Amino acid sequence: MIRPVIARLVDIDLQPLIRGETPPARLEYLTALNERLVGLACTPYAVTALLGDYRVKRSSWGGDSGGRWLVAQRIACGARSMRPRLTVAAEGGSGGETGAAIIYSESSGGTAADEIRIAPTVGGGRALTQMTLGGVVLGVDGADSWEPSPGSAQDRLVELTPRLAPATERFELDEIEGFAGEVRLVPDLSVI
Amino acid sequence: MTMEAYVAYSAPSSGLLPLSAPTTILGASSFSGTGAVAIGFDFIFDGAVHTQFNSRPHALALGASAPPTSSATQLSDVSTMRILAPWGWGAAVTAPTDGYIRTELQGSAPHRLRVVDYRLRTAISSTDHWVIEFQTVMFEHRGRIEFRYGGEPVLAGAGGTGGDPKIGVRGDTSASADAYRDFLAHGHPFGGSSSSTAPLPAASFPDTWPGAGTMYVWELQVPVPEEYDPLEGTAFVGRNRPDAEPIVRMGRNTNWLIAHHGPPLLNVAPYALEQTDHVYIIPVSPSADGRDYVAQLASYSTVAGGSLSVVIDEDRAGGESQPATSADWAEAATDLSATLEDTSHWWDDFVVPLDHRTRLLRVRVTSEDGVPYRVLPLSLLLYPAARTELPLAPPSGAVPFGLASLLHADGSAVHPEVINRCWRSAAAVAQDLEQMVFSFVQDATTPRLTFVHSSALPARRLGTWHPVLPGQGGAEVDVRIYAKSTVDGSRIVVGEESGDSVEFDLDAHGGEYRLMTARLRLSRARPTIYAMAFPAPTGAITPLAVVGAWRPGA
Numbered sequence: 103m104i105r106p107v108i109a110r111l112v113d114i115d116l117q118p119l120i121r122g123e124t125p126p127a128r129l130e131y132l133t134a135l136n137e138r139l140v141g142l143a144c145t146p147y148a149v150t151a152l153l154g155d156y157r158v159k160r161s162s163w164g165g166d167s168g169g170r171w172l173v174a175q176r177i178a179c180g181a182r183s184m185r186p187r188l189t190v191a192a193e194g195g196s197g198g199e200t201g202a203a204i205i206y207s208e209s210s211g212g213t214a215a216d217e218i219r220i221a222p223t224v225g226g227g228r229a230l231t232q233m234t235l236g237g238v239v240l241g242v243d244g245a246d247s248w249e250p251s252p253g254s255a256q257d258r259l260v261e262l263t264p265r266l267a268p269a270t271e272r273f274e275l276d277e278i279e280g281f282a283g284e285v286r287l288v289p290d291l292s293v294i
Numbered sequence: 295m296t297m298e299a300y301v302a303y304s305a306p307s308s309g310l311l312p313l314s315a316p317t318t319i320l321g322a323s324s325f326s327g328t329g330a331v332a333i334g335f336d337f338i339f340d341g342a343v344h345t346q347f348n349s350r351p352h353a354l355a356l357g358a359s360a361p362p363t364s365s366a367t368q369l370s371d372v373s374t375m376r377i378l379a380p381w382g383w384g385a386a387v388t389a390p391t392d393g394y395i396r397t398e399l400q401g402s403a404p405h406r407l408r409v410v411d412y413r414l415r416t417a418i419s420s421t422d423h424w425v426i427e428f429q430t431v432m433f434e435h436r437g438r439i440e441f442r443y444g445g446e447p448v449l450a451g452a453g454g455t456g457g458d459p460k461i462g463v464r465g466d467t468s469a470s471a472d473a474y475r476d477f478l479a480h481g482h483p484f485g486g487s488s489s490s491t492a493p494l495p496a497a498s499f500p501d502t503w504p505g506a507g508t509m510y511v512w513e514l515q516v517p518v519p520e521e522y523d524p525l526e527g528t529a530f531v532g533r534n535r536p537d538a539e540p541i542v543r544m545g546r547n548t549n550w551l552i553a554h555h556g557p558p559l560l561n562v563a564p565y566a567l568e569q570t571d572h573v574y575i576i577p578v579s580p581s582a583d584g585r586d587y588v589a590q591l592a593s594y595s596t597v598a599g600g601s602l603s604v605v606i607d608e609d610r611a612g613g614e615s616q617p618a619t620s621a622d623w624a625e626a627a628t629d630l631s632a633t634l635e636d637t638s639h640w641w642d643d644f645v646v647p648l649d650h651r652t653r654l655l656r657v658r659v660t661s662e663d664g665v666p667y668r669v670l671p672l673s674l675l676l677y678p679a680a681r682t683e684l685p686l687a688p689p690s691g692a693v694p695f696g697l698a699s700l701l702h703a704d705g706s707a708v709h710p711e712v713i714n715r716c717w718r719s720a721a722a723v724a725q726d727l728e729q730m731v732f733s734f735v736q737d738a739t740t741p742r743l744t745f746v747h748s749s750a751l752p753a754r755r756l757g758t759w760h761p762v763l764p765g766q767g768g769a770e771v772d773v774r775i776y777a778k779s780t781v782d783g784s785r786i787v788v789g790e791e792s793g794d795s796v797e798f799d800l801d802a803h804g805g806e807y808r809l810m811t812a813r814l815r816l817s818r819a820r821p822t823i824y825a826m827a828f829p830a831p832t833g834a835i836t837p838l839a840v841v842g843a844w845r846p847g848a
Contacts, residue, residue, distance in 0.1 A: 108765035111846035118714035132540040139547045147557035151732040151761035154563035172592035173673040176558040187760045241760035266530045268556040284762045
């Protein structure tokens with residue numbers, strides 16, 4: 103098993119790992135270096151918090167009814183899943199949006215349901231934009247639940263394809279104002 | 295592997311390995327052999343496989359036979375015998391009442407180890423001697439050998455000699471006269487005849503005792519490659535342990551990181567309505583590594599099958615204001631066009647070469663052929679393109695690994711620079727490439743969002759973000775805004791909830807947009823970031839972009 107680690111990039115000291123006289127060619131040095139390189143390769147990239155106006159994709163604002171927002175995130179090596187971290191705004195009264203925030207992301211299990219539904223956690227109507235409202239703005243996390251074979255739409259971790267190279271993951275969003283997420287790593291890098 | 299393939303070195307040690315249930319194989323006050331004891335795995339030493347050992351107090355012989363008796367100098371006498379001698383002092387005997395040679399097998403295959411544990415006296419005299427403890431450890435993995443030593447010797451009686459021991463290992467000297475790997479600093483060598491080998495002064499003991507802080511190690515040196523492809527494979531090869539060709543593996547891993555590390559330079563979801571033309575101006579800071587960037591664009595069109603064009607320009611003029619003339623915009627990506635297969639569409643990836651002096655990107659998305667249908671860019675992502683060739687000396691300081699540098703490993707030692715360069719080069723790239731943490735961008739041709747002063751609501755929310763920088767609490771983010779104000783005295787404040795904030799003072803500047811940057815320290819890896827607009831009385835603020843970018847090494 104090779105457990106990937108997250109490197110603290112802000113703390114990396116670029117001083118030499120080995121100082122002084124020429125040492126013997128030791129496997130110990132190279133194993134330690136390998137672990138550091140694995141850490142660099144598997145440290146997740148910043149998941150950009152995107153802020154958009156998803157009303158324009160809705161029929162009431164002149165967009166196409168039921169349209170989805172297409173966005174992408176860069177994912178480093180060794181990722182297995184992502185816990186959505188959303189921004190939602192509440193008007194504080196009735197009449198706003200009340201449906202769940204929806205992320206469409208392919209699931210690979212024996213049964214597959216690509217839809218992830220995160221129920222709103224704010225009372226009253228939920229606004230799809232915070233820009234012009236004086237209401238409450240909240241960060242909402244998706245469920246921390248790993249479900250590789252979802253049989254139906256549910257609140258769960260977003261499944262990512264584990265890779266040994268950085269990749270772009272695409273998502274389709276609906277009724278979400280701000281989108282980011284926390285990447286989780288595979289427990290064992292050697293099985294990828 | 296013969297003895298020439300071994301390297302010997304001293305290393306810091308935590309002392310003796312703890313034993314949980316050792317087997318005593320020689321009791322107190324004895325200098326006889328233990329008899330043949332199973333090692334428990336195939337122990338490879340001097341090019342031969344050994345499954346047994348037989349030890350006297352002064353030395354361990356691999357195989358069923360005991361080493362020569364009593365005299366340390368006789369360790370050289372049987373040329374075909376392979377010997378491990380942590381303290382090859384001929385007068386050694388197990389301690390009078392509580393002495394022993396014990397052994398224990400630890401670990402699981404293929405990383406088992408055989409520990410042989412000694413408690414001895416350093417002289418024949420049962421009353422005047424030193425009591426010492428040490429271990430010989432044989433490793434299943436790559437035939438590593440460790441000699442570990444206990445704390446300070448304990449003096450029993452009036453005194454006693456400690457010895458001028460042989461410390462080292464010996465291979466089959468009938469096959470190679472040079473089959474010794476000794477530590478001369480603490481003993482005298484296996485080589486040479488008994489009579490010609492001058493012993494060290496006995497009086498030097500116990501000063502010569504290595505002590506619990508030192509161990510001696512023998513292991514096979516890592517092989518140096520004869521050929522080396524400096525950029526092989528598209529996947530990170532570090533998933534394997536560096537058992538085979540470890541120097542090659544480290545070099546490739548380093549080069550792979552230099553070539554493939556690819557965080558998001560830019561990631562935006564524009565705030566706009568559908569219209570025929572769009573222009574976005576977005577602050578960026580490309581790497582000094584001279585990279586190309588891959589662009590991924592998603593767009594929406596009211597007409598499936600329509601055509602769009604995209605032009606990406608970069609501004610290198612410097613200064614705070616927008617480019618004064620069109621000449622200040624340099625075209626980074628030539629006219630790109632696509633025929634949309636559907637209303638919502640991911641474009642094919644395209645490459646945008648960016649100069650590291652670039653501070654603003656201008657992205658123009660237009661419906662082609664004068665067709666009056668409306669379009670909407672849904673998102674735009676830019677990330678570093680993977681290198682197909684390695685740069686010789688990029689500005690980040692990351693130096694790729696080549697065979698020339700590998701050859702510093704000259705057959706007996708690895709130059710420290712091999713390790714140091716691997717680490718520093720890979721880390722330099724990870725610290726140099728900028729990552730976009732949060733973003734807000736709106737269309738510049740018809741900005742939808744302008745904050746007009748209101749005495750009833752002087753502070754207006756511009757945006758709230760919930761980004762994630764895994765494991766990176768304490769990161770410092772460059773906040774960049776591109777905005778204008780109609781009057782002096784307006785402000786935009788960007789901060790972390792329950793944390794620091796930065797303030798941008800917006801004067802009128804003739805109604806011109808300006809680029810402003812400030813550094814915000816984030817206390818958390820999962821922060822909540824807000825931006826508030828404070829338009830001055832009678833005035834209005836129009837922000838075209840508010841972004842946060844993190845360069846780990848800044």
